[in-house]
Amino acid sequence: MVDVDNKKQNLSEREQSILHHVVYNYIQTAVPVGSRYISKHLEKNLSAASIRNVMADLEETGFLSHPHTSAGRVPTDLGYRFYIDYLMEMQQLGDDEKLRIHQQLKQTNDAEEMLRETSKLLGKISHQLSIVTSPHLSSGIFEKIELIPITGSKLLVVISIRTGIVRTIMLEVGAEVPRDHLDQVGRIINERLVGLTLKEIRDSFVDRVRDVQNEKTGLIRLFIESVDQLFTDSKDREKVLIGGTKNIIDQPEFIDPKNFRSVIELIENEDIIVHLLERHDESQRNFVVTVGTENKDETTKEYSFVTATYDVGGVTGRVGIIGPTRMNYGKVIPLVDYVAQAIAKMLSS
Amino acid sequence: MVDVDNKKQNLSEREQSILHHVVYNYIQTAVPVGSRYISKHLEKNLSAASIRNVMADLEETGFLSHPHTSAGRVPTDLGYRFYIDYLMEMQQLGDDEKLRIHQQLKQTNDAEEMLRETSKLLGKISHQLSIVTSPHLSSGIFEKIELIPITGSKLLVVISIRTGIVRTIMLEVGAEVPRDHLDQVGRIINERLVGLTLKEIRDSFVDRVRDVQNEKTGLIRLFIESVDQLFTDSKDREKVLIGGTKNIIDQPEFIDPKNFRSVIELIENEDIIVHLLERHDESQRNFVVTVGTENKDETTKEYSFVTATYDVGGVTGRVGIIGPTRMNYGKVIPLVDYVAQAIAKMLSS
DNA sequence: GTAAGCACTCGATGAGTGTGAGTGCTGTGA
DNA sequence: TCACAGCACTCACACTCATCGAGTGCTTAC
Incomplete structure (x- = not known):
């Protein structure tokens, strides 16, 4: 280099x-x-x-x-x-584009749906593939846990995070647990964990509840066993929403069908993208541009990434764009940046 | 015709x-x-x-x-x-394929994740696009509702359905509602709705709670207003999982890039597929095959559909395959049928 | 350091051609 | 009436060949 x-x-x-x-x-x-x-x-x-x-x-x-x-x-x-x-000179974002973004954001109130639609719009405006990740919960601050018994031996765990994000996980309990016992365990967990981040909880949960181990139903033991599932962004929760495939295939590089395959590969294999985004996350700057072979991954060596972080009270996620290295950086970078800020504003309100 | x-x-x-x-x-x-x-x-x-x-x-x-x-x-x-x-003669499904399907199904215990992975596998085996819908809740039998206050003015509603499926919806409450009042309203709803299907509830909710209208916080009123959101398969809940794009593009029909576009169109536009599946749902038979122009939709006139219903105690969903009309029906039909049954068995246990 | 001229390279384009697979039609024989 | 052999005809496809033009590299002159 x-x-x-x-x-x-x-x-x-x-x-x-x-x-x-x-x-x-x-x-x-x-x-x-x-x-x-x-x-x-x-x-x-x-x-x-x-x-x-x-x-x-x-x-x-x-x-x-x-x-x-x-x-x-x-x-x-x-x-x-x-x-x-x-x-390069950065291009000013057009007023009409700003308007379209805000209208899109206002349209739905379900968070995931909103991110998905925004992703689509981002793809449409930029004529590239767009990616949006759902918020990265591990830096979120634990507020409250709630345990709800479901039919038979299932238990629904509801974890609230300070910004208003809620996460639900279904656990398999060995046998039915009496309601008052559930309440009691819930109370203990709430008292001891409130104010910590999910990451901190994940790392120290065992220590924090060690002394309550000798209870009857083994509920705490179940929690200890499931701590990863409960307090980690599990694979199925931290979603990468990819959109705009039909926009990117208009790009002239895709007259060659072999490039076609590589795009399909990309949208089917979220793992590749998750992996690359992780790398981006380590960076300090708010937006990151990676050109072609700058990321070491072989499958994306002809693609550039432009990503930005959105931050909702400490809980962060990423928005970005993937496209051929021949990309209008001067336009795309401000666009991604703007969308990231708009999403943050929207989610925190 | x-x-x-x-x-x-x-x-x-x-x-x-x-x-x-x-x-x-x-x-x-x-x-x-x-x-x-x-x-x-x-x-x-x-x-x-x-x-x-x-x-x-x-x-x-x-x-x-x-x-x-x-x-x-x-x-x-x-x-x-x-x-x-x-x-046509139906082809027997190979033992190795049966094995792969079962291994895949056992691997994850999160329902959506399981459906998604199964969809991928179905695409891989058949070399076609695969579709799996999440269960269609409206025929599910209501078992229990649970109301959980979240920070500020949000309320998490948890609806349990008899087969063990759980649905969570976030509602915006005007002001904070005291816990005992929530419990009280929850109890009323539970008493009056238990045993009904979600569809029945959606159609008759207003009548069933008419006499409790004059309570203080207007919580019942909120429920009446949100009845569609609560008891209907909302667009973002009833998901269509599409997989196997990279398998289908190996088919010889996709040397022509214009066919390419039509596939992309298909996977980006879930609505088209949802629409077609609805049509299939009306059919009485367990599996349905539609060839080319038999479905009236213009965009799919060169594609065939093979779908089958999976049934988990009255709650149903669909699995299927989309591909060019030139498709190995004799192999695909038993495959789809088998996967549907396997999913049903898996979900009901 | 700058410019002008010239030979050379290489991809793209398009016309011309041969080949082979396949059809449609007709006439003949059982 | 049916089967089939034969022949003319039609396309699609692959191949070759010549041409064109954009663009470089090099050499020379100022």
Whole structure:
């Protein structure tokens, strides 16, 4: 990996300008851009030949490449990276788009439904695949547990989190447990855990209830055994909602059916995406852009990710976009950022 | 629509035999089958020319067609229908496949997760798109309601249904409601509704609680207003799980990218499928096969559906398969049927 | 360092052609 | 009346070949 920061000084004004033109034009047209075109339309005081020289330099440094001898130049991942960090201008989000987003958010009051629809809209506006994860509960603050007996030997556990999010889990109890006993255990748990995050609870639950072990029904023991299920974002709870497939297939890269397969792979295999988002989560910044091979995953090496965090009183989730590396970063980044903020505002009200 | 039953007598032995060969071979190979091929390999005592005559007759009656003058014959929807009803032999399900299904079903104990994984497996085995709906609650028998206050003005309503299925809905209450009042209202509702189906409740709730209207907090009024939300399969609850996209795109019909789009359309637009499944639900039979244009929907006119009902103590859902009309019906039908039964058994235990 | 000219490369396009599978039709013989 | 052999005809498909044009790389001149 070349150190991009170092490169900033190494590139002359002219080189930067030409790199800018190549990336910008390629993003717009998906066609490799040639020296003659730049000379004619964008950099009129330079001849095509001079531009070719510059391009050759840029290729040597690793910012550009070309698919075959007589084709125009195409940005490399590194080229995109430089473009994003130093050359690109962020595009203002249109008022109509802001309006559409707010209208969509207001429309439903079920949280998951809202996220799903927002994801669809995000895909539609950006013409890319969109991803939205449901809130990451482990940093949420425990408020209250409620135990409800269901037919036979089932027990419904309701866990409230401070922001108003509620999580329900069904547990299998060995035998029927009397109501007053349930209440008693519930009270104990509530007293001891209130104010902690789910993550803290998960890590210290056993210690905190050690002294109540010798009760009759083994209910506490059941809780200890199920602690992961109760206080972790289980696979089926922390959902990744993927939308906008029909938008992305209009992109010119998908005339080639083999690229098609890779997209299908992506939407069927949520695990890949979950994995990548985890990586993003470790970052400190609010939004993250990953270009092509910057994420090590082989299946996504031709795709870029733009994701942002939404934060609802400490409980966070992610929204983002996946698309070909040739992506309109200047437009997509503000869009994702805006949607993340809008979701946060919506969920916290 | 031609009356197929009538046709059964009208087709000679020879015509039936040749129709059988054409359909069977086309299903296997996806290549239009010609007279010469049949004469050489399948009907050795007939010359190609004679077979052509029979084929011409079958084409006139509407069972076959051919894409262009000098191509082999291809079944029409009507041809498939005749094949399914009279000619086809059901294939026994392999032991290894049965085993895979059971292992998959046992693996998870969360109901939705189980359905989702089963759907994936169904897609993998059949090489088609698979669909599974979550149980249709309106015919489920109400057992118990439970009201749980959440932070601020939210109320979690838990409705238990006799088979052990539980449904939770979050309601927005105007102001905080005291616990004893909640209990009281809960008790009233339980007494009056137990044993009824959700559908009955939805239709008669207002009448059944009319006399309790004059209570303080207006809680009953809230319930009356929310009755649809509470006792109907709301859009976000009755989920259609679609899986197996990456299996179906291996089918030869998807070399053409325009067919590609139609599949994407299908998986993004659950509504289309929900709509079609509703139609299927009205049928009395346990499994239903719809070929191509037999369902009137324009977007699915090149697809067939095979669906079966699973029944868990009166609460039902559907499993099924969607694929090109050229589908191995003899294998798929027993498969879908088997999976439906396996799911029912699993959920009721 | 910049520009101009020229040869070269390579993909895309399109016309032309041959091939093979398959049909439709007709005439003949049982 | 039915079976079938033969022949002409039709397409789709794959292949070749020539052409075109965009674009580069290199060399030379200013």
